[in-house]
Amino acid sequence: LVEDPGEYLTRAKAEFPGTRLDLERAIASLPEGARTVVILRDIYGYKYDEIAKMQGVALGTVKAQIHRARRMMRERLDP
Amino acid sequence: MTRHLNDGQLNDFREGLLKPEEREAVRDHLEGCPQCREELEGLSKLADDLATLPLEAEPARDLWPQISWRMEGADRTTMARPESGTLDQGAVVGAQIPSTRRGRWVSLPAWQLLAASIALMVVSGATVWAFLSGGADLGFSTGTSAAMPAQSVGWEEAYGGYDEAVADLEDVLEKGREILDPETVRVLEESLEAVDLAIEEAGAAVRQDPASPVLQRFLADNLRKKMDLLRRAAMAVYANT
Numbered sequence: 039l040v041e042d043p044g045e046y047l048t049r050a051k052a053e054f055p056g057t058r059l060d061l062e063r064a065i066a067s068l069p070e071g072a073r074t075v076v077i078l079r080d081i082y083g084y085k086y087d088e089i090a091k092m093q094g095v096a097l098g099t100v101k102a103q104i105h106r107a108r109r110m111m112r113e114r115l116d117p
Numbered sequence: 118m119t120r121h122l123n124d125g126q127l128n129d130f131r132e133g134l135l136k137p138e139e140r141e142a143v144r145d146h147l148e149g150c151p152q153c154r155e156e157l158e159g160l161s162k163l164a165d166d167l168a169t170l171p172l173e174a175e176p177a178r179d180l181w182p183q184i185s186w187r188m189e190g191a192d193r194t195t196m197a198r199p200e201s202g203t204l205d206q207g208a209v210v211g212a213q214i215p216s217t218r219r220g221r222w223v224s225l226p227a228w229q230l231l232a233a234s235i236a237l238m239v240v241s242g243a244t245v246w247a248f249l250s251g252g253a254d255l256g257f258s259t260g261t262s263a264a265m266p267a268q269s270v271g272w273e274e275a276y277g278g279y280d281e282a283v284a285d286l287e288d289v290l291e292k293g294r295e296i297l298d299p300e301t302v303r304v305l306e307e308s309l310e311a312v313d314l315a316i317e318e319a320g321a322a323v324r325q326d327p328a329s330p331v332l333q334r335f336l337a338d339n340l341r342k343k344m345d346l347l348r349r350a351a352m353a354v355y356a357n358t
Contacts, residue, residue: 061166080167105124114157 064111072107077089122146122153131160286347291356305350312346315339 065073075093078084079100086104090097121144122130130143146156177240294302319336327330 061170076167080164081170092238101125101128105128108128108160108163109124112163115163116159 045100049102060115061111064114068107069111072103072110075100075103076107076111120152127153127157127160131157131164174224184287239258283344286344286351289351289354290347297350297353301353305346308345308346312339314344316322 044102054084065077068076075089078092080087085096086100093100103107126135126143127137130140130147135143147157290305297305316336316339319332319339323332323336
């Protein structure tokens with residue numbers, strides 16, 4: 039159990055490089071659809087056409103979503 | 118090409134998705150445009166950073182429909198659309214992704230992840246029943262291995278104890294059935310039936326394609342899901358004892 043969230047965060051930051059926490063926050067901040075596709079592509083490594091099949095949308099839509107998601111994450115990570 | 122490159126051009130260039138002539142044009146532009154080079158570097162850094170995130174950190178959901186097309190033929194064009202926001206275990210298919218994806222799958226196989234969790238599960242199941250029965254001798258049985266691929270490397274090491282732990286927890290549930298709320302029992306049984314079906318399908322799929330990390334992970338996720346269900350059921354019995 040976490041008794042002190044502040045202490046927990048401090049420990050977490052010490053345990054993991056800042057980048058990881060920042061990345062996870064950036065991913066979490068994405069709109070749901072964008073979050074799904076960027077994780078499928080950039081973390082799990084699905085191809086664009088596979089993601090399009092999974093999501094039942096056009097390839098162009100997936101690419102646009104991923105490009106937008108990456109842009110949003112970069113803006114959040116490096117404002 | 119005098120305007121700055123757009124997101125699509127930069128992403129496609131980085132991922133090697135442009136046609137040769139488009140690639141040349143983008144390359145020419147980059148040579149003379151520090152701003153676009155900086156954008157490209159930013160994209161590459163983001164990709165590298167994302168590749169460092171552990172796969173297990175992502176939510177695992179029951180998304181069998183998302184990957185079932187893999188076994189049903191690549192020509193299948195319509196699939197059940199997943200619930201929004203749900204994610205599935207990944208595939209080692211990103212041949213054009215200059216990331217460490219393949220290496221990460223190799224270094225974090227589902228078998229090992231499951232094995233790590235099983236160590237706790239076995240203890241949990243045995244502990245609950247031992248507590249309930251006042252330290253009675255534990256009777257283990259087998260059965261789940263039928264769903265496993267015969268040629269899976271490291272199976273014994275990774276799954277050793279799973280069947281026993283499942284049998285242990287099922288025994289707890291069976292013995293505690295009458296003290297649980299009937300509605301709880303009904304929901305549990307329906308959930309177990311669903312996950313058993315998923316395990317059966319996943320096992321069959323892995324036997325067809327034993328080298329697929331996607332399928333291995335799917336199987337492992339469902340085995341883990343069954344164990345989680347049984348653990349919750351056993352704890353419910355414990356709470357009502």
